[in-house]
Every structure is written in structure tokens, then in C-alpha cells.
Amino acid sequence: MRIYTKCSNYASDTCPCVLAESGHCIVCSMCRGEDFCDCSDTSGFCVMQELYNNGGKARDQHHMMKCTVTYETVFDDTIKLIRLNIPDGEIRSFTQLGSFVFIRVLENTFYDVPISVLYEEIDLDSIELMIQLQGIKTKCFKNLKKGDTVFLRGPYLNGIQGLKALSSLHNSKSLVICRGIGLFPSLYPISQMIKNNNDVKIYLDQGTFSKTLLRAAKDLYELDIEEISIMDPGGRISSQMYAIIDDAIKQDVKLIHFGTSDHVMKQLIDHVEEKSGRNVALSCINNSHMCCGEGICGACTRNINSQKIVHLCKEQMDVYEYGKILI
Amino acid sequence: MSRIIVTGGGWSGVSAALSARKAGAEVVLLEKTDLVLGAGNVGGIFRNNGRFTAAEEMKFLGAGELFDIMDKCAVHVNVSFPGHEHASLYDVNKVEPCAKELLGEFGIELMTESHVMDIVKVNDNVEAVVLDDGTKIEGDVFIDTTGSSGPMGNCLKYGHGCSMCIQRCPTFGPRVSLTAKYGIKDLRGRRSDGTPGVFSGACKIEKKTLREDIRDELNEKGVVILPVPKEDVNYDKLGQKACRQYALKEYSENVIILDTGAAKLMTSYYPLDKLRKIPGLEQAEYIDPYSAGRGNSIRYLAVAPCEDTMHVIGATNLFCGGEKGAPLIGHTEAVVTGALAGYNTVKYAEKEELLILPDTLAVGNIISYSHKQFVREQIYNERYTFAGGVFFKRMKELGLYSTDTDDIENRVTAAGLKGIFDISPKTPVPPHSRVSGGQL
Known part of the structure; x- marks a missing residue:
């Protein structure tokens, strides 16, 4: 059986995304430039129709938010829990299973690190993240204190x-x-x-x-x-x-x-x-090691049997098949 | 006992399931929506022109159950309207439960809201179909009666967007071509100007929204013909229509409405404001497709190359029926190809010779003729039906058109096929056997 993947971003607030706009949609054959509809694993939401209705352009995509740290604590010098305040009106979109965000302390986007959302408190507009201070990106969080600002992009949905x-x-x-x-x-x-x-x-x-x-x-x-x-x-x-x-x-x-x-x-x-x-x-x-989360940069790609490239920042796979491509 | 899996519960799928069951198989019928009969829920016209001959032939061949249902649900018989004689019209609101009941009586395992998204193919053999929740339904031989209309992407690119038709892709998922999943390229029907895909040919209007005198006339006679204002007559639309039998100039100059329980408007999409200019239709409202003022579903974009046995060319244990198996229009035609596909899957499973309906019967002739034209000679802009167009003309030329049931019985007997599809079903089947759990 051929390997099917689904897009975790499909039918979300940011679908159709830049992949659909540029002819690389994971779901829609026609958005990829093929002549006929080969939609098989979706229902309820036609990416092609939505792209058409949006003038052939991607929906408004994830943008960088400046968030304030409202609480932080460190365990064992290596694990840091931080609670962030999310700007007004954005919190509802964090509540999905598999949500993760890209977060960094420094201005430079190279430092973006993907972290799963542990918990969100809708009434308080806050989310919690647990970060292991391990590599060059995550160690930047070591001296982060309450009241500091971090840069956050998300939520992405394929955690x-x-x-x-x-x-x-x-x-x-x-x-x-x-x-x-x-x-x-x-x-x-x-x-x-x-x-x-x-x-x-x-x-x-x-x-x-x-x-x-x-x-x-x-x-x-x-x-x-x-x-x-x-x-x-x-x-x-x-x-x-x-x-x-x-x-x-x-x-x-x-x-x-x-x-x-x-x-x-x-x-x-x-x-x-x-x-x-x-x-x-x-x-x-x-x-997966990720960089952009949008299916663009290629940091998270894996090759399945030399037949198909999957972008693990977005694509959902049968987990038994996923096990086969793990290194 | 062989196990036959039929995917797609339209007229053709139901017919295939019945004939496979009667031929002695255990049958599972998978349907993505909550209704069987598919576009048959908005059809309603049968026994018009050569369809009378075909229906009677099928009865003598032993596959008359579905025509009995149609006859039972008929609200008008012997209706004439432009280009068509002795039509019967069934009530689209009554026929579906009857078909479901019949499937139950025959012990066919019907699984509705079961959207097939893929097949499991091992060494060129189909082993199972996979539902969208990952459930695998295993079988010995498979029939693809998924049709050729939609899904939404095609309706957008080659039509005017999703018109919210009876297929209900947004709710129940898109049509999936199993033959294409097998690796066989779908053939595409074309309009007279060469554009791929053709528009479905009719819309349904809520009867209550017709003016009272029009409604009464419709209820009484079964047909109402109203002239289209001269400025709105559009002959170009005829070339885009799926239904060749209604691609006549009378259908551009008039709106022709038939009583099929609802008011069936015999034209593909018609802007509502223009429709309401016609006296008597000032308050008309569409009920299928809901957006019939703008568009209609696009069909014939997924026809599989088939042999006259309905076996898919290039595949092993895969058969086709209905629009999927030939560019045929209408449910009479779907019942014919479905019944043959169902019968032949059992013969295939039992390694016996497959049946080809002979050219001396209208039902055999339409299969061989349409396959010859479409598959072998690659004429993609023609569709075939007993009710009109080139095939009805051919029927008349070959003397196949008849309304004399004795004559029809004699020709079926002469072909040595009387009652061939009519074998009593064997032991009942336990429900939901050989289904394995899903993942993704």
C-alpha cells in the first residue's frame, strides 16, 4: 500500500497556506497543478475552493507575537517551566491536540525552537511550556525572568x-x-x-x-x-x-x-x-528537528522509500509507517 | 462462498450487490453517504424510449427487482414530453427506503457513511478497501461503482464550484476512484467543445414554490412545458450537458418540468432570477442542487477502461459498473452494467467464464458499443443512453427498440439467457465479518 499522509494544518485557520498558493499543497492535487481532483482523505473543506475564494492567495499565516513571561521556575538546573501571556484574542487557537509553538529570546530567527504547548488557560490568556536547557537555542532561556519578553510564532499543529x-x-x-x-x-x-x-x-x-x-x-x-x-x-x-x-x-x-x-x-x-x-x-x-514549521525550509523532511518526501512539521502519517522512517 | 465488496451504493452499486448476492456470494456494499441510490435520489425518469426495452430485457434476464421498485414508486406512467415517449416517473422521495429494504431482504451487508479512501493491493491483486478511518474491508473480488461526478475540485475547475448536490462531498467526503488507486488511468468525458467533464442535466425545484395552477397541472399530467423568454434562450448550454437525450433545442426554448415527487427541471443549472421571470415560477426555489442557480455537478471525469464483461482492463480482481464502467447516462443503464458486474465477479471468483451480454439485446449492445466508441476509438465527447442520442438511433436502426414484451422475451430466450441473473441467494451472512481495525 502506498503511504498516505494528511496535513495537520488542513482546514485550520491558516489553510490554505503558502504551500497551496505556490503549488505544493500536501492535500490537494489541483493546487499542485494537476488537472483533476484526486482528493481522497479529506472531507468538509476543499482547499482549492478556499484558495479560489481567497483570490488565489494563502490565508493570513502565523505571525510573530511578543509575549510576556508571567511565571518561570527551573528544575535541576536543566528544565525550565515558563508561563506566557498571549496577546489579546489569540489564545483560542492554541487549544488543539498537537499544538506547538516556535519560541526564542533573541531577535535572530535562527534561534526559533519548537516547544509543545503543555497547558493553556483560556481565561488568563496564558500558556505553559517546559523547556530542556540543552542546546544553543534552548540555553538562551536560562536567564529568562518574569516580565521578560519572548518572541513566539504559532500555534503549529503537528506536535x-x-x-x-x-x-x-x-x-x-x-x-x-x-x-x-x-x-x-x-x-x-x-x-x-x-x-x-x-x-x-x-x-x-x-x-x-x-x-x-x-x-x-x-x-x-x-x-x-x-x-x-x-x-x-x-x-x-x-x-x-x-x-x-x-x-x-x-x-x-x-x-x-x-x-x-x-x-x-x-x-x-x-x-x-x-x-x-x-x-x-x-x-x-x-x-523532528524543525526550523520554519511551514513545510518550506526542509529541515524536518524524510524520504520514504525514495518515493515520497514528507515534511514532518505538517504531515500526519500512520504511526507504524512513521516508525519505519525514524533514525 | 466468495466475498464481493461493492464500493458505491448508487443504482449501479445496489444492482451489482443484488446480482452478486443472487449468484451466491457474500456481499458487502459500502456507501459514503447515508442514502443509497446516489443520484437516483434526484433521478426519477425511466421506461422512456429505449429504456422500456432495456427494463423489460433486464426483467427477463432475471434482474428485475430494481425495476419493480421503480414501478411500485411510479407516480406517473406513460408520460410523453419532447423527444420522449411512454416515460414512467418514480417518486424520488419514496424509492430510497424501498431499495434499502430490498438489500436487507437479500442479506446484503450495507455499510453507509463508510467512505472508502484507498485499496490494499498485493501482487496486482486487490485484497481490501480502506475506509477513511483506516478500517480495512477484505474481500475476494471488488466492484468499483463510485461513479464519475465531482469531487469539489473538479466541480470548481470544470464547473462553477460545488453546487451542493446530492453527492454531498463536503459532508461525506469526496468520490474516490478505486481504479485510479489501483494504478489505472481514468478516462475523461468531454463536452462538444473539448473541455473535460460535463454538467449534470437536471435540477429539482420545491413543488410548493410553483404557482398553484402549474403545480396542479404537474400533479395531474406529470409534465409541464413553459416557454423561456426569447432573450434568455441559450443553445450553447446543450453541448455542456451530460444527458444527450435532453440536448434538444426544445429544451433550450422551453423549461420542461417533470413530476418526480419534486418538480424536476430538465436543464442543468439555470440562474434563479431568470427562472423567476417565467410566468408560474415567480417564487421557485431549488432543492437539488441547492446552488442550481449557479452550477451543477461535473461528471464523466473518472471512467475506467473496461471490457464488455465489466472487468477493468489491466486489473485482476476489480470490476466496474455504472458511469464508472462506461460513459452511460441514467439509472436504467446503471442497473444494467451493475447487474452484469455483480454476476461476473462471482464467476471470476469461481474461475468460470465471464458473461458478455450479446449484441442482439439492447442491454448488451449499449455496453459493447459504448466501450468500442469510448475506450477503443477514444471518442470522448459522446455519452450513451437507451433514451436518446446516437444510441437510441442505433437501437431503432438495428431493430432493438421494442415495446412489445413478448418480442423482448423471445429475444432474451433466443440468446439463451432467460433468468440468468435469477439464482436464489444462499445462506445469510453474519454482519461485519472480516473487518479489521483502523489507525490514522
Whole structure:
């Protein structure tokens, strides 16, 4: 079967985007310049019609917002939680599953870093982000204080792969496996699943976190987390982890969500595929390296079987297929 | 027992499902909307001109159930209007539930609101169709009766945008060509000026909005003809129409309204302000397509190359019916090709010889003639129907047109095909078998 992707931006406030305007739409064959409509995986919203109605131009795109830091705290010297005040009227668009933003402290746009939205408080016009101070972009946040200004662009919507499976899961059982910082992009999916009356079992490997941080995370978000070691001392996936997954499949878990590094995720997805024959739905966090988020720069592209280039900043894939292209 | 998956629940898909079931298969019928019969919900005209012959031939061939339904729901019989004799008009508001009931009686598993978006192809064989939620429906042989109208992009580029027709793409998703997903290039019908795609040929007006005397006349006679003001007569539109049988100058100089439960206006899109200039239609309002004042759906942009058995050329276990399988117009024609496709899928599954309806029957002749013209000789700007145009002329020349049922019975008997489609269905099928869960 050929690999289909969907656009997470499809039918959003910014669709049609510059890709449609320039003849590179992910969804619409006619916007790509083909003669006939080959629309297969969409409904309700014709990108071509919307582009036509908008005079052949893209809708108003994401623009840079200046936001004020209203709260900040640092855990373990490496993880920083910041709360931002969003300018008037913009907050409603952050409330979708998979939302992430590009944020930077410096003027230079090279420093834009993609961070998942943990939580938003519509009444207070604020969002929360958890940043691991690790590389050149994120370390700029170290000295950020309450009242400082940051530059923010978003929201973008492809922070999670498997959005449809996640949002359509109701009254079922699900399993969440996270490691380290991967917990935080998974918080929104977890809360969505709980909201949809699912029985969510969460396993967390503390990774490089200290026990203090783990406790803080649990208390902060009121999570019932079971600790586990995903890796064994030899750096391979532990037998305990495999046993938990196998057990979950036997107990008719409908969805498994991964919030781990790509290296771990790839092995876990392969294992689920082997054991369940793709009968369990999957979702996972999107760890792709991104720069523009618009499908333009190419930083997040992957090549599938030399046949198709996917832009992981925008495109949703079947997670089993996604596992195959992870490096 | 072989398992046949029919995608597209229009007249053709329903007909294919019935004949496959009668030939002994387990049948699943997938339909993207909540109604079966597709454009049949706005059709209504049958038994006009050569369609009478075709309907009777199908009855003697043993595939008469759908014509029985149409006859049962007929509100007018033996109606004449320009270019057409002895037409029957069924009530479009009554026929759909009857068809659904019939599918139930025959033990066909009908899955509505099931939008197929892809196929699973392994070594040139179709193994399953994939719904938009990722669910895979497995089968042995597949029939594509997805039609050829829309989706919205085509209606925009080759028409006047989505006109909000009965297909309801914005709600239930776009039509998807399974043959194209298989890797076979769709053939495109053209207008007389060469532009790809043609407009659907009729609109529906809410009967209550007609002036009372016009409404009474329509209810009584089944047809009303009103002259178009001279300044509004537009002959150019005839070349854009799908329906060759109504591409006559009378249809430009007059508005012809038929009673099919609603008031069926026999022209493709007509600006509402101009329509309301016609005495009697001062308060007229469209109910299908809702935007019929501006446009109509675009059709014939996805016809698959088929053999006369309805087997798709270049594919293995894939068959076609209806507009998908030949540039044929109308539901009588759809029932014919659907029934043949359904029957032949079972023969294919059982590795038996496939049936070709002979040229001595109108129903066989239209399939072979349309395929010869469209697929082999690449004449893309013609459509074929028993009710008019070049094929009705051909029927008359070949002596195929007849309203004498004894004569029609004799020719079906002479072809050795009497009751061929009429085999009693076997054991009932458990619902929702062999469906596997979805992902994306």
C-alpha cells in the first residue's frame, strides 16, 4: 500500500497556506497543478475552493507575537517551566491536540525552537511550556525572568503523530510510555484521553531527570505515574518494558502512546507491530528537528522509500509507517 | 462462498450487490453517504424510449427487482414530453427506503457513511478497501461503482464550484476512484467543445414554490412545458450537458418540468432570477442542487477502461459498473452494467467464464458499443443512453427498440439467457465479518 499522509494544518485557520498558493499543497492535487481532483482523505473543506475564494492567495499565516513571561521556575538546573501571556484574542487557537509553538529570546530567527504547548488557560490568556536547557537555542532561556519578553510564532499543529487515533479514542483502555522530557509533550494527549473517559495507564522512565523533578511533574499535573526502566544496563529495551506492552496488547488496549526519543520509539513501534499485527492504534510525540514549521525550509523532511518526501512539521502519517522512517 | 465488496451504493452499486448476492456470494456494499441510490435520489425518469426495452430485457434476464421498485414508486406512467415517449416517473422521495429494504431482504451487508479512501493491493491483486478511518474491508473480488461526478475540485475547475448536490462531498467526503488507486488511468468525458467533464442535466425545484395552477397541472399530467423568454434562450448550454437525450433545442426554448415527487427541471443549472421571470415560477426555489442557480455537478471525469464483461482492463480482481464502467447516462443503464458486474465477479471468483451480454439485446449492445466508441476509438465527447442520442438511433436502426414484451422475451430466450441473473441467494451472512481495525 502506498503511504498516505494528511496535513495537520488542513482546514485550520491558516489553510490554505503558502504551500497551496505556490503549488505544493500536501492535500490537494489541483493546487499542485494537476488537472483533476484526486482528493481522497479529506472531507468538509476543499482547499482549492478556499484558495479560489481567497483570490488565489494563502490565508493570513502565523505571525510573530511578543509575549510576556508571567511565571518561570527551573528544575535541576536543566528544565525550565515558563508561563506566557498571549496577546489579546489569540489564545483560542492554541487549544488543539498537537499544538506547538516556535519560541526564542533573541531577535535572530535562527534561534526559533519548537516547544509543545503543555497547558493553556483560556481565561488568563496564558500558556505553559517546559523547556530542556540543552542546546544553543534552548540555553538562551536560562536567564529568562518574569516580565521578560519572548518572541513566539504559532500555534503549529503537528506536535503529535496519530492525532486522529488519539482524538477518536473513547471509553477504551490506553497505555502511555514516556521517558524524560518526553512526558511533557504527552501531557495534552493524556488529558484528552482522560477527558474522553479512557482508562489511561502511564509508565515513565525518569531518564536524566532527578527524583525531585519527577515528583514535581507528578504533583504539578496530578498524574498517576508508574516508574519503569525502559532500557536495560546494556542500552537495549528492557524485558520488563516488552512484558508491559505484550500484556497491554493481551488486555485489549486500543491505543499506545509513546513519548520517548526516536531511537527508543522505533524499537517499541516495531515490537507492537510484531505482536499486534497493527491492530493497536499508536500515537507518539514528534521529535523532528524543525526550523520554519511551514513545510518550506526542509529541515524536518524524510524520504520514504525514495518515493515520497514528507515534511514532518505538517504531515500526519500512520504511526507504524512513521516508525519505519525514524533514525 | 466468495466475498464481493461493492464500493458505491448508487443504482449501479445496489444492482451489482443484488446480482452478486443472487449468484451466491457474500456481499458487502459500502456507501459514503447515508442514502443509497446516489443520484437516483434526484433521478426519477425511466421506461422512456429505449429504456422500456432495456427494463423489460433486464426483467427477463432475471434482474428485475430494481425495476419493480421503480414501478411500485411510479407516480406517473406513460408520460410523453419532447423527444420522449411512454416515460414512467418514480417518486424520488419514496424509492430510497424501498431499495434499502430490498438489500436487507437479500442479506446484503450495507455499510453507509463508510467512505472508502484507498485499496490494499498485493501482487496486482486487490485484497481490501480502506475506509477513511483506516478500517480495512477484505474481500475476494471488488466492484468499483463510485461513479464519475465531482469531487469539489473538479466541480470548481470544470464547473462553477460545488453546487451542493446530492453527492454531498463536503459532508461525506469526496468520490474516490478505486481504479485510479489501483494504478489505472481514468478516462475523461468531454463536452462538444473539448473541455473535460460535463454538467449534470437536471435540477429539482420545491413543488410548493410553483404557482398553484402549474403545480396542479404537474400533479395531474406529470409534465409541464413553459416557454423561456426569447432573450434568455441559450443553445450553447446543450453541448455542456451530460444527458444527450435532453440536448434538444426544445429544451433550450422551453423549461420542461417533470413530476418526480419534486418538480424536476430538465436543464442543468439555470440562474434563479431568470427562472423567476417565467410566468408560474415567480417564487421557485431549488432543492437539488441547492446552488442550481449557479452550477451543477461535473461528471464523466473518472471512467475506467473496461471490457464488455465489466472487468477493468489491466486489473485482476476489480470490476466496474455504472458511469464508472462506461460513459452511460441514467439509472436504467446503471442497473444494467451493475447487474452484469455483480454476476461476473462471482464467476471470476469461481474461475468460470465471464458473461458478455450479446449484441442482439439492447442491454448488451449499449455496453459493447459504448466501450468500442469510448475506450477503443477514444471518442470522448459522446455519452450513451437507451433514451436518446446516437444510441437510441442505433437501437431503432438495428431493430432493438421494442415495446412489445413478448418480442423482448423471445429475444432474451433466443440468446439463451432467460433468468440468468435469477439464482436464489444462499445462506445469510453474519454482519461485519472480516473487518479489521483502523489507525490514522
